[in-house]
Amino acid sequence: MASNPATVGIVAALVAPAVAVSRAVQRHRLAGTSAERAAYAAMHAVALAGPPLRGGLTPDATRRAARHLRPLLGTAALAFNDTERTLTWDGAGQHRHSQDSYELSTTALKSGSVSVLGPEEVHCGSDSCMIRHAVVAPIIPPSSIGGIRADGGSTAIGTLSVYSSSTSVALVRAVGEVAYWVATQIELAELDRSRTLLMETELRALRAQISPHFIYNSLTAIASFTRTDPQRARELLLEFADFTRYSFRAHGEFTTLAEELRCVDRYLLLERARFGERLQVALRIAPEVLPVEVPFLCVQPIVENAVRHGLEGKPGPGHVTITAEPTRHDYRITVADDGVGITPDILRDALAPAEPGTRTSVGLSNVHERLRAVYGTAYGLAIESEPGAGTTVVIRVPKK
Helix, strand or coil, rough: CCCCHHHHHHHHHHHHHHHHHHHHHHHHHHHCCCCHHHHHHHHHHHHHHHHHHHHCHHHHHHHHHHHHHHHHHHEEEEEEEEECCEEEEEECCCHHHHHEEEEHHHHHHHHCEEEEHHHHHHHHCCCCCCEEEEEEEECCCCHHHCCCCCCCCCCCCCCEEEEEECCCCCHHHHHHHHHHHEEEEEHHHHHHHHHHHHHHHHHHHHHCCCCHHHHHHHHHHHHHHHHHHHHHHHHHHHHHHHHHHHHHHCCCCCEEEEHHHHHHHHHHHHHHHHHHEEEEEEEEECHHHHHCCEEEECHHHHHHHHHHHHCCCCCCCEEEEEEECCCEEEEEEEEEECCCCCCHHHHHHHCCCCCCCCCCCCCHHHHHHHHHHHCCCCHHEHHHHHHHHEEEEEEEECCC
16 A cells, blocks of 8 residues: 555654653753762762872872863862972962962861962963962861861961862852862772771781680690601691791782681691691581682681680590681681680670780680771671680671
8 A cells, every 4th residue: 555645744743842852851861960960970989089088198190180180170270389388289370370379279278277368369460370369278187177286386287278269159169069078088088098907907916816826736746756656747847838928928808718728728737737626627628619819817826726625625536627618798707616615704805806825715706806906896806605615706798
């Protein structure tokens, strides 16, 4: 059946505007309103400026951040100063104004308040220069806001200065907010460094606790074989050397579970030389868990705790079972023994930070605190124990 040309023309005339409207709506949905676009641009600039500032208030970090913050504030130029000098200048007027930026920041540095400067203080005298006003905001770490130094000055660690042809209340407020945000990023960097130093200190403390009792017993066991089984004595001595080398290695706060289990195996080999058949060990390790990254020395101290405090005082044979398996949201490592167990009062304090000299071993609390520092408070150790029924300790490592 042939189409009527007139009908086709009418349909096309009706459809074309509808298609155009549909496309316009689609473009609007993709682009958003002007407010939505502005919000996205601001968040994008903040996201790009944040990571460099985690390196601290340095020339390189501020240079990389300034290129994103100046367009966000919409000013002709932006500068960062610390308490001694200008770190970065981004934008127009560098050859005329950058050398004065630090001097113009001293009032804000000393007072801890935003300074607004006019043409008589900023303008260079050139009619073609667009820089006539400046807003200087102090960068004060949030933890020290309101604080006063011993010399009576503010606790500002630097300033954010913006330069433009005019100023407004909105710009002054915006510069103050951005300076506060910069301060939070720098303080977060300091907290990250403090956390790293704390973890290194805790790891050194754990290494320092490698039991002299264990070392003495291991060397005594090795010595006992030197006459009766020299070959085994040599093998045990090599295992002891590998164990101590791993425990005191100088690089890396993390290792793979496979490496950690190798350390555990060496430890148990040395303990079996002393306990003989009394110490029975079972491992159930899912292969896909072996490459998982875990904090260094997070499993061996738990196994040592099971042997020393769980089985050493138990008559007859004792069993230690180590399992590692994936779950839906994390990897689960479990160390269980059928030893003497832990009394409720000791169990209650087992994971509390130890005061010097209050416990013979702080291995469990040390591992617990390091896990929480790395993965968050939900990822410390979980302990279940009952006197006479043994102890089970669970480590969870989140899937990335």
